[in-house]
Amino acid sequence: MSLQLEWSNEQDQYEISETLIGQLRLLLEAAGQTENVTDGEVALTFVDDEEIHRLNKEFRHIDRPTDVLSFAMRESAGEEPEIVYEIEADEAAEPALEEMLGDIIISVPRAIAQSEDYGHSVERELGFLFVHGFLHLLGYDHQTPEDEAEMMAKQEAALQKIGLTR
Known part of the structure; x- marks a missing residue:
């Protein structure tokens, strides 16, 4: 198994291209590797x-x-992932470990406005918001200046890894 990204587009203000989705998949892999999260x-x-x-x-x-x-689908890192049974016509039921890490919802109009405010591409802003959301799924938060600095550093490192720079 590996990290999987399922996505849907419920807005019509910005075209979500396959190139962008490819970048977000790379970003998920990069952030996952850094956090030792390889499945989900x-x-x-x-x-x-x-x-x-x-x-x-x-x-x-x-x-x-x-x-x-x-x-986040799990409240704490210690919870066990759900076991899903997949039944094939010619095979007995085999347990498959499928861990749903959670849902990330991004406002595209906000991403567009913020990209203009910060002077970088919409793709970079969507990537930033995506990795930010992913880190929240893993339990990171930014309630204190120290926590915020840690999250920002992790976000920037993942974006740099795949070339989504300012």
């Missing part, structure tokens, strides 16, 4: 501001849009 699945959804606002209000009780939300 991440579900990524691109949305508009209205949808991320709705989700932010519903799940975080914050009544405004945001740039990225992460929903």
